[in-house]
Amino acid sequence: MEKQFTKIDERFTKIDERFTKIDVRFIKIDERFTEIDEQFTEIDERFTKIDERFTKIDEQFTKIDEQFTKIDERFTKIDERLTKNDENFKKVEELLQRAPGKGDTEVQESLQEKLTILMPKVEEQLTFHQKASSTPSSQAEFPPTQPSSAPVTFSISVSTPSLNTQLPAPTIATATPTKRRRVQDVVGRPAHSIEGASASSIPSRDAPKSLFEAAVMGDVPALRRFLSDGRSVHARDLYGNTALHLAASNGRTEVADVLITKGAGVDRLGPQSRTPLHCAAANGHSATVARLVGAGAAVEARDARGATAVALAARGGHAAALQSLLEQGASVDTKDVDGRTPLSHAVRGKFSSVVALLVGKGANMNEAAKDGDTPLLSSITHESPEIFTFLLEKGATVNAADIKSETPLLVAVKNQKRDFVQLLLSKGASPTEVSNTMESPLSVASRDGNGDILECLLKHVKQSERAEIGRSLREAASAAVVWAFADAAPDVVLGEAGRQALFASAEYARQEVLRALLQVGVDANAIDGIGWTALHHAARNGHASSIRVLLAAGARVDGSSTLGSPLSVAAKNGKRDCVVALMAGGASELTEALNWARQNQHQSCVLEIERQIARRTKLNDALKTTGPFTARF
Template sequence: MERVESPETYIDLFLAHVAEISEDATLSDRLIGFINTNNLEEDRLEKIGNVFSNLINVSGKRVYYLPSVYEQKNVAIPPEERLHHACIYADLATIKKIAAQSPELLDLLAGSPQLSKLMIAARYAPVAVVQFLLENGADASITDSDGWDALHHACQAGSLEAAELLAFEKSLNATTTDGATPLMLAAGNGHFAVVQFLLKGGADTSIKNANGVNALHSACQGGSLEAVQLLILKIDPNTIGARGTPLMVSVYCEHLAIVEFLLEEGADPALTDTNGWNVLHHACLSGSLETAELLASHIDLNVTMTGGQTSLMAAAQNGHQAIVQFLLGKGADASTKDSAGCNALHFACIGGSLETVQVLTSHIDLKATTTSSQTPLMLAAQNGHFTVIQFLLEKGAETSITDSNGWNALHIACEAGSLEAAELLT
């Protein structure tokens, strides 16, 4: 078998190797055979092992046998490291053996990040491993360097059975160093069953993290409509956190079903975040045409955010030509300027989407200038958008106009260092 250098390539090679050998061979034999065939150096085993840890199932079984690979290569590893790997790969026999010999290792924080064995099992292993560790004295209240305990890890991973074992009263509402609760972590990762369990257990929905984010914000990011439907019974849909309202979060994450549900439940689309952005601004930034179409009937298309920008400008700068066309068709005002005197065409020329520029030139004068007397052509030259410059010139854009510094488009292209633009403009 050919030797390769990229660790990721070993996944494909290993799967090919598995297919070549007997179906009754154990996974450990397969993995050891593969390692030996490729003659891997000892200092590469850990790196390759990390790649293999992503192989969740091979022939219906987990890859549990990285410690066996170390032994086969005569690499001495301490019990702590063996226990760490055993918890990741759910090797319960090894866990039991080491726990009997060195029970103090169960609560020792190790690895990067620093995790206890119970945290590792809660995140990666079947519930039987979590149960064994708890029955043998593992401390569920220990936290890692980020303030996460085992329940936080179980909720992040979506392990309902592990969460049920770990959710004793004093940890149910424990917060991490940035203020996240188990409920927020389950909601933020779309784990509806875990959210449902935590709520039945009395999880506090009023808690906010350091950024003012609550569990409903998290659920709108996680994308579980069922979780949102549960949490909205307890949390005001118009609360504002660092990323705005729950509706804004669902818009930005493009969870259309959640957007529709929140609007039906009274979420206010006119609210703005700390930048003065409303939900339509966010939809135009993210580029979701379906979301923009849904929101356009709920909000004024020409409302400006901080700095005077409109939704049309946000879509234009980010090259979302379909949204630009939709907004124009619904009556968005293309002549509106922001506090710097930029209109939607100026923003499109900054962004560089030729298709968007082509749509807007039918609505906006090519000679329109900003407060610093810059034309769309100058902004395209400043940003090196060759095809946009070429199109604007074909449409009759004037190259002789100068800005407030006395610079024309050629000056600006040369200052920006764009040879192609300079050649077009000479």
């Protein structure tokens, strides 16, 4: 027997050597990952520096915004002063209206007195506007609040009207400006002049301040004004967008029309190498899409990720924009850099109307991406039963596998989608087809402990596929799975497959499965290829609970192996709880177990076995005087 244990030790030694080699490999892998981590650390440092640069840029833009805020405040004050000037001119007009009963001299003297006070203020405003038109906004200064003391010369000519006529407006010879002067062109504010200025002419704070804002807001008059002021239709904002990109993204078809008429390029590339047509399609603006296509935009142009306008419209679920593109002959099956078609994107987004539109236009329902993902697989993983049913009804291939050879049925079982499973089985999907990872729908359902799905699968297992039942039974994870197998294939469960499942459940402490296997009739004393029972497997792995279940079902506590009893196996491996459970169940080979525990220096096991020997010795000695007793040693 010692020779047999020596052979077992040699086997375990070889196994240890293999694990040592595996450890060495893992160490090398760890070193490689350490190098990769260092590289990522360097990349993070670079990105940190980039972030710091962008932070500085943001600070500069913040300062610029503050300067523009100050400029706005100054213009507000200017507007207020212009309004006051309007009020002063109105007062003059009212004065002239009340003058009809007086002579020329009296009227002229009255006006002279009023205008002597008013004109210095007017001249100060005019002087300031002349300086503002030629001085940068950041350097412009406001005129003093007090009127200048310098004398002002002017002349007034007034004719005496009749009582039924109104006086004409006074002619100010030296102060009237010859033309309107712009206050500030930099921020795009409308021009003002002393003539005709009023509170109602002050521009709105919401008015666009640039060509790009006009394009986004759809303000065609403002757009035309910026263009007439010399702004180029090809100008780009900080992100690389032209005005046409912004108009297309926001569905401003009228703005797009003006820009195209002015020569804007319909195929110019913006951020992510997208054209205006990409922008319009991605945001679902069908009218803008039609205008751009009508202007000659390339419908098959691709962005940086290889997506066409059709793909972007499908990804966003924009059926109207997609319809507009398809009517212009755009392809429905173009692939992006990931190998995904517009149909794949629509399925992943759960856009059923877009899916129906693409399939109706002839999209390939079985086209796989680089990872092998098909539209049907996507409808399962993205939980879209409506699209899933639609694709099956339209003839999608039920057994088309991905890059890991996983079929739609296997994916549905993994995601525990019972309705999907039933529908796929009704369409002829195979419940036993094995993937590259050695998984089948049957084995996965068994491993996951899903009895309901397993019942559905077992009903569709052919007689030639029953071998897969045995393999799947060994992975059973619940009592429901065991009962499902027992109902569908009792001969398999009570045969070799059932015995192997019993050993596995004892070894991995799957108590529920262990009890179910024993209940359906699997032999608790079945032995494997080396003569071990389920008790041996439970003892080696330290599962005292499995030992108690097996003993309660009638398992022989001392086993029948020539390689030692379950107690010896537990003692040799230092499984104290198993030693206690087996001795409580009546294990008799205590001496051999004690030797193994001492040899492997498992002191806790040694103490328990010695106590048991002492108790039995004491009991035997006590009973010798009362009658015959056969001690179990």
